[in-house]
Amino acid sequence: MGTFFHRHPGLTPYLLLSPALLWLGIFFLVPLGFLGYQSLQSGIYPNFEFTWEFSNFTEAFSDYRTQLGRSFLYAGLATTAALLLAYPLVYWIAFRAGKWRNFFLLLIVAPFFVSYLIRTLAWLNILADEGPVVGFLQTIQVLGEDGRLLATTFAVVAGITYNFLPFMALPIYVSLEQIEPRLLEAAKDLYATPTQAFLRVTLPLSAPGIVAGTLLTFIPAAGDFINAELLGTPKQTMIGNVIQEKFLTSLDYPTAASLSFILMATILVALLVYAKVVGTEKLTG
Amino acid sequence: MNPRLTRNELLRRGAAGGALLAFPSILAACGGGDGGGSAEDGELKTVLNFSNWPLYIDVDKPTTLQKFTQQTNIKVNYFEDINDNAEYFAKVQGPLSQGNSIDRDIFVFTDNSRFPGLLVSQGWVEELDKDLIPNITNLVDAQASPPFDPDRTYSLPWQSGMTGIAWNEDVTGPVTSVQQLLEDPKLKGKVTMLQEMADSVGLVMLQNGDDPGAVTDDTFNSAIDTVQAAVDSGQIRRFTGNDYTQQLTNGDLAAAVAWSGDVVQLLADNPKLRWAIPESGGMIWTDNMLIPTGGSAPTASTYMNFVYDPVVAAQIAAYVNYVTPVKGAREELAKSDPETAGNPLIFPDDDTLEQVKQFDSEALDNEEYITLWQGVLGQ
Amino acid sequence: MTAAARIWRFVKHHSLTVYAFLVCAYLLLPIAVVILFSFNAPEGRFNYVWNEFTVDNWIDWNSVLGIQDAVETSIVVGLIATLLATVLGTMAAMGIVRHSFRGRGGTNLLVFLPMSTPEIVLGASLLTLFLNSTTVFQLGFWTIFIAHVMFIVSYIVVTVKARLIGFDRHLEEAAMDLGANELTTFRKVTFPLLMPAIVSAALLGFALSIDDFVITYFVAGPEQTFPVFVWGIARVSVPPQVNVVASAIFMIALAIALANVLWQYRSAKRLQGAT
Numbered sequence: 001m002g003t004f005f006h007r008h009p010g011l012t013p014y015l016l017l018s019p020a021l022l023w024l025g026i027f028f029l030v031p032l033g034f035l036g037y038q039s040l041q042s043g044i045y046p047n048f049e050f051t052w053e054f055s056n057f058t059e060a061f062s063d064y065r066t067q068l069g070r071s072f073l074y075a076g077l078a079t080t081a082a083l084l085l086a087y088p089l090v091y092w093i094a095f096r097a098g099k100w101r102n103f104f105l106l107l108i109v110a111p112f113f114v115s116y117l118i119r120t121l122a123w124l125n126i127l128a129d130e131g132p133v134v135g136f137l138q139t140i141q142v143l144g145e146d147g148r149l150l151a152t153t154f155a156v157v158a159g160i161t162y163n164f165l166p167f168m169a170l171p172i173y174v175s176l177e178q179i180e181p182r183l184l185e186a187a188k189d190l191y192a193t194p195t196q197a198f199l200r201v202t203l204p205l206s207a208p209g210i211v212a213g214t215l216l217t218f219i220p221a222a223g224d225f226i227n228a229e230l231l232g233t234p235k236q237t238m239i240g241n242v243i244q245e246k247f248l249t250s251l252d253y254p255t256a257a258s259l260s261f262i263l264m265a266t267i268l269v270a271l272l273v274y275a276k277v278v279g280t281e282k283l284t285g
Numbered sequence: 286m287n288p289r290l291t292r293n294e295l296l297r298r299g300a301a302g303g304a305l306l307a308f309p310s311i312l313a314a315c316g317g318g319d320g321g322g323s324a325e326d327g328e329l330k331t332v333l334n335f336s337n338w339p340l341y342i343d344v345d346k347p348t349t350l351q352k353f354t355q356q357t358n359i360k361v362n363y364f365e366d367i368n369d370n371a372e373y374f375a376k377v378q379g380p381l382s383q384g385n386s387i388d389r390d391i392f393v394f395t396d397n398s399r400f401p402g403l404l405v406s407q408g409w410v411e412e413l414d415k416d417l418i419p420n421i422t423n424l425v426d427a428q429a430s431p432p433f434d435p436d437r438t439y440s441l442p443w444q445s446g447m448t449g450i451a452w453n454e455d456v457t458g459p460v461t462s463v464q465q466l467l468e469d470p471k472l473k474g475k476v477t478m479l480q481e482m483a484d485s486v487g488l489v490m491l492q493n494g495d496d497p498g499a500v501t502d503d504t505f506n507s508a509i510d511t512v513q514a515a516v517d518s519g520q521i522r523r524f525t526g527n528d529y530t531q532q533l534t535n536g537d538l539a540a541a542v543a544w545s546g547d548v549v550q551l552l553a554d555n556p557k558l559r560w561a562i563p564e565s566g567g568m569i570w571t572d573n574m575l576i577p578t579g580g581s582a583p584t585a586s587t588y589m590n591f592v593y594d595p596v597v598a599a600q601i602a603a604y605v606n607y608v609t610p611v612k613g614a615r616e617e618l619a620k621s622d623p624e625t626a627g628n629p630l631i632f633p634d635d636d637t638l639e640q641v642k643q644f645d646s647e648a649l650d651n652e653e654y655i656t657l658w659q660g661v662l663g664q
Numbered sequence: 665m666t667a668a669a670r671i672w673r674f675v676k677h678h679s680l681t682v683y684a685f686l687v688c689a690y691l692l693l694p695i696a697v698v699i700l701f702s703f704n705a706p707e708g709r710f711n712y713v714w715n716e717f718t719v720d721n722w723i724d725w726n727s728v729l730g731i732q733d734a735v736e737t738s739i740v741v742g743l744i745a746t747l748l749a750t751v752l753g754t755m756a757a758m759g760i761v762r763h764s765f766r767g768r769g770g771t772n773l774l775v776f777l778p779m780s781t782p783e784i785v786l787g788a789s790l791l792t793l794f795l796n797s798t799t800v801f802q803l804g805f806w807t808i809f810i811a812h813v814m815f816i817v818s819y820i821v822v823t824v825k826a827r828l829i830g831f832d833r834h835l836e837e838a839a840m841d842l843g844a845n846e847l848t849t850f851r852k853v854t855f856p857l858l859m860p861a862i863v864s865a866a867l868l869g870f871a872l873s874i875d876d877f878v879i880t881y882f883v884a885g886p887e888q889t890f891p892v893f894v895w896g897i898a899r900v901s902v903p904p905q906v907n908v909v910a911s912a913i914f915m916i917a918l919a920i921a922l923a924n925v926l927w928q929y930r931s932a933k934r935l936q937g938a939t
Contacts, residue, residue: 016759017771019860020752020817027814028778029736031789038789044652046382046407067663092684097929100789105864107688112694112871114910115891117898121531122694125712129475146474149520149535165691167384167819170868174827198932205830212826216819216868219779233523234516237663243782245663248371250655251399255882260785267780268773340900341711342731364886365730368896375788376882379795388886527899534712550901553708555717 039257048253055256062240064259068266073237074153074228075221079161079168081208082217085161086169091202094176109166115162120230123159124150156236156263158228164220168213175209176202211278219267239263329583336373336392338572340366340622341444343604352485353591364389369526370398377577381409386579391588393443397483397570398650399442402433404575406650410439411576414586417448420593427638430499432646440573442591442610444602447633447641448484449567450561452558460540462564463492466496467515470550477532477538478512478525482658483644484568485512487543491642506655513661524662531567544615545630546607560630562640570643571602571610583630669810674720695914702907709901713811721904726913728905733891734893735909741889742873745812750866753820754858759827760821778818786815794883799914803885811883823868825863876914 008130039056041048061068071220111119127149137143149155187197207275225240239259247256287428343349343362343434350361367373374394381404394400404410415421426443452460456475462468466476467489478485486508489495492602493511495504522538529541534555548560576585593595595613601659602609602624603618619626626632633641648654701711705718726732760771778786790811794801802809835857839849877891884892894906 002556010765013763013765015760016755016763018667020756021774023752023813024774024778025809027790027793028781028786029774029916030925031786031793032777032781034792035789037783039794045403046378081382085690088680089684089687092680096681096684097839097933099925102863102928103925104688106682106798106867106917108691110914110917110921111691112915113874113904114695114698115893116697116875117894118906119694121898121902124531125535126693128535130535132707148474148537150532151474164689166871167868170864171823171826174823174864175830175864177860178827178831178857179894180832183817195880198294208826209870210827212822215776216779219776223780223782225782228526233521240782241663242825244784245659247784248375249786250652250659252652256785260782263782264777264780268776271776273890298903309725336898365889365896366886376791379792419741526922530710531712534710547900554710554713642925 028274032048035257037252041254041257043254045197045251045253053254056254057262060255060258061262062229063121064239067237067239067242068262070236071222071240071263072266073240074157074160074219074236077157078164078221079214079218081157081161082246083170083214086165086213087172088209089170090176091172094173094179096243098271101177108169112163112166113189116226119163120159121224123162124230127155133237151233153232155231156228156238160221161206163227164217167216167220171212171216172206172209179205195259207278211274214274216272218270221265222267253269299492311482316392328392328394328581329359329587331412331583333391333581333584333588334362334389335588336364336366336389337443337522338367341365341393341572341605341607343601345604348594348596349600352597353588353651356591359587360431360587361418365394370395370400374403374504378405381578384460384578387577387578390585392577393574395570395572396431396433396646397481397487397568397644397649398506399646400653401573401575402646404577405434405439405632409578411578411580411582412438412503413441413576413589414582417583417586418590418593420590423593423595423598425535425612428570431571431573431643434573440575441593442571443574443592444465444578444605444607445569445610446607446628447545447562447637448479448488448542448570449560449562450521450540450542451486451533451558451560453533453555454559456536456556457539457560459561461561463488464618466540466542466563472539473520474514474522475537476521477525477529477541477645479529480526480662481648483570485502486658487525487568487642487644488542488563488566491568492563493653495563497568497644499644500645501655505648505654509657509661512537512630516661516664545607548626549606549630561636564566567641569608569638570641585655607660608633692744695911697913698907702904702911703706704904704907706904709903710802711902711907720906725905725908726818728897728903730888730893731890731905734888734890735913737808738874738890739913740814741805741808742870745809745816745873746869748815749816749869750820750862752858753817753860753865753869754824756817757821757824757828757848759830761825778815778885783876783878787811787879790814790879791882803883804887807883807885808880808887808889811879812873815876815879816872819868819872822860823865824861827858829932831857 037046037050038054042051042053042056043049089108093101097104125131129148129150134143134147134149137149138147140144143149170258182196183201183205186202192200223240224242225238225244228236228238228241231246242265243259245258246252246259310362321621347355350363354360369430373392377392380387394404397443418441421437421441428445428555429437430441431437431440448593450463450466451462457472460469467470483497486505489511490497490500490504493504493507495508512521527544529538529543530547530551532538533541533543534551545560548558551558574585574589576582592601593611595617596610598609598614598616599613599621602614603622606625606628609615615626615632618632629637630649701714702721702828703710703717703719704714705716705720705898706713707715756771756775759765760768760775791803794803794807801810836849836853839853840846844852873887874890875891878894880889881895883893888896897903897906
């Protein structure tokens with residue numbers, strides 16, 4: 001079999017890619033096509049007609065600009081917070097945990113094997129107005145007398161951060177783990193301080209992981225709805241909530257579909273900007 | 286034992302009418318093995334597929350489902366897969382809209398959502414076989430003619446519930462009116478309303494002196510404005526499904542628009558909770574049994590007849606703790622469980638029932654109203 | 665060195681460890697509450713208020729109707745969907761990073777799209793696909809499997825790509841110089857080096873699968889997974905058995921991780937003993 005690939009080297013990438021692409025082609029692109037069809041329909045449920053209704057997009061965008069912008073803001077904040085929280089943790093696991101590496105890796109993912117609803121009910125318990133955390137924050141004057149943590153923007157962003165932390169952490173670990181210790185030794189031999197070694201060796205080498213983690217956190221976070229629903233007030237509504245509601249309650253499938261495409265398109269635009277900033281090689285290899 | 290004999294006799298008598306009619310069909314169906322699903326021939330099947338909400342039927346053995354099977358030889362596949370009207374509808378609307386069966390004979394939707402009305406108006410439900418439901422005379426008068434199904438051609442109530450205001454006595458004194466809920470500064474930020482338009486807008490309309498059973502643009506808009514003002518002022522913390530329960534119990538919330546059945550349950554955990562119908566009135570909603578396209582009307586109707594027997598209804602009500610639509614169930618239950626039978630949240634008296642209203646079912650389907658309300662829920 | 669300097673050096677050296685443990689504590693805090701309340705015997709139907717300690721919930725863990733089937737389905741689907749997605753995703757990552765070919769940009773795009781699509785419309789559209797092809801796809805276990813592989817693959821690709829970008833090819837080149845063909849090189853050099861990345865990606869994939877509610881709800885047909893079960897029942901009750909199952913899943917995962925650590929120590933000892 002080795003000789004087949006020697007004679008047809010151009011085939012290799014297609015062979016490697018085709019199973020995944022086939023799966024996504026059938027089970028993602030076909031449904032997406034149907035969604036596209038729906039986005040150009042008009043009418044009232046259940047009598048929708050295909051009318052090339054491009055105005056669905058313009059109307060949806062202008063009606064829900066606020067929620068769209070808010071979603072990107074929250075996703076951005078959560079991604080940054082997740083990065084700042086996760087990086088030192090993962091650095092410790094990669095360089096200091098020794099044989100306990102895999103244990104700690106699993107330790108930080110395992111909480112997410114537990115259903116989202118149960119985790120969040122527990123947080124509602126912990127962060128309750130009359131609970132210990134709020135009480136403590138009130139004692140040290142961070143929160144006012146009537147202050148609360150839940151049903152605030154802080155709660156929603158914190159919820160998103162918490163729930164996507166492993167998606168930031170694990171990709172960073174993946175690229176930290178491969179760093180040869182000899183490189184760091186070499187840096188030391190060349191009189192670099194630990195900080196310099198970090199900034200000029202470790203950090204750049206972990207860049208692909210940071211990029212990957214950022215993508216795996218930001219992209220799904222932008223479309224998240226559940227944190228805003230359980231932890232926010234009406235003023236924290238994200239675009240995911242709007243789509244959810246349009247689809248389920250209003251039975252307005254065309255608007256839900258067009259909003260979904262708008263979300264996808266804006267995410268892709270953000271990705272392109274991001275790729276320019278970090279350099280496409282880190283994004284696409 | 287005497288009571289058991291009496292109950293069996295009642296059951297036999299109650300089902301006699303229906304069973305007589307169905308007798309030849311039962312024999313025919315028994316020979317033919319598993320027959321759940323399509324009802325092209327209008328025959329009684331040997332299997333009933335019933336989708337319902339969780340914890341909505343009794344569980345102590347022998348359960349009412351088991352008794353039904355014993356009595357009629359119809360096996361019941363009971364599915365607790367409805368957790369939300371809109372989500373369940375989204376799942377089943379595909380096949381139904383194309384006239385296909387969803388392999389169910391009975392499913393249950395709440396009449397304060399748009400879905401029962403939508404199902405009926407689109408013709409996605411089968412007609413009941415009322416010949417097989419002589420017990421339909423046990424339906425309480427208040428439920429005889431709902432707006433979405435005035436002749437009870439397609440639906441029968443399963444259980445009802447009331448929407449009012451619940452409060453936590455540790456946090457606040459009694460909250461007796463919607464106005465207090467939305468304007469009392471002592472409650473600021475510690476109040477929630479339900480996401481369900483019929484529940485929240487209905488209560489506010491009653492507070493405004495308007496009739497939620499006959500919604501007009503003016504009355505709707507003025508109710509919306511009231512709620513929006515309370516959101517803007519920070520009075521209303523959130524709009525919830527039934528997730529107000531945790532925070533009401535632990536005191537994060539002082540008061541909430543709440544369902545009667547939930548509070549009955551929560552009292553066990555926190556006896557300081559109270560529920561009441563607001564001064565200007567409350568709302569009543571009913572979960573209705575309907576037969577989806579392709580379901581077997583005779584089989585489903587036989588089952589519905591069974592649960593409209595007061596004895597059976599009493600056994601269900603004792604566990605479920607919502608409001609039963611069957612006359613005589615309270616008297617039956619009083620024989621074995623007078624405490625539950627006397628609970629006004631489970632068996633409201635006529636005066637209480639006078640105070641609760643149903644929401645205009647056409648308004649539930651009105652796209653403009655829905656959009657306006659959703660605009661308040663998510664800004 | 666002065667005492668103060670020594671203390672400062674001690675603090676600096678261990679501050680990272682302390683920080684790491686603090687973040688772990690933060691991650692595990694709600695789980696601790698979940699485990700705690702699994703031992704609660706609530707008065708009513710909701711498990712919100714601590715009442716009294718009991719182990720009955722752990723003994724009768726499957727007394728809640730449907731919980732056992734739901735958990736079994738979740739775990740089995742999680743394992744096999746993650747397995748297939750990891751294979752597909754790793755192959756795809758290798759293809760994207762290591763070769764230049766026409767359609768590279770489009771492929772990258774296709775990989776990102778599922779992550780950016782809201783689950784509700786994805787689930788509903790997938791359901792429509794299945795409903796329109798009932799001769800091939802019957803709603804149930806396998807449609808859940810199909811859906812899970814679909815949305816996990818992207819995460820695998822992105823994670824494994826992060827390792828492949830900047831992968832040192834010299835070892836592979838050395839192997840090939842020594843006569844190994846591509847397959848053998850992959851088996852003996854590339855794959856072992858990729859292992860940590862593949863394992864990390866698989867962990868993420870499993871977490872995604874076992875926690876998914878929205879898409880699974882639409883395509884599950886008559887089956888239930890654990891999240892679908894929990895969301896369904898939470899409307900009227902939060903039985904402590906739900907906490908029991910959740911805690912058990914968590915603790916079994918940790919036990920496996922601990923076993924891995926012990927195995928590593930034993931292997932290292934054996935190596936030491938052998939030298």
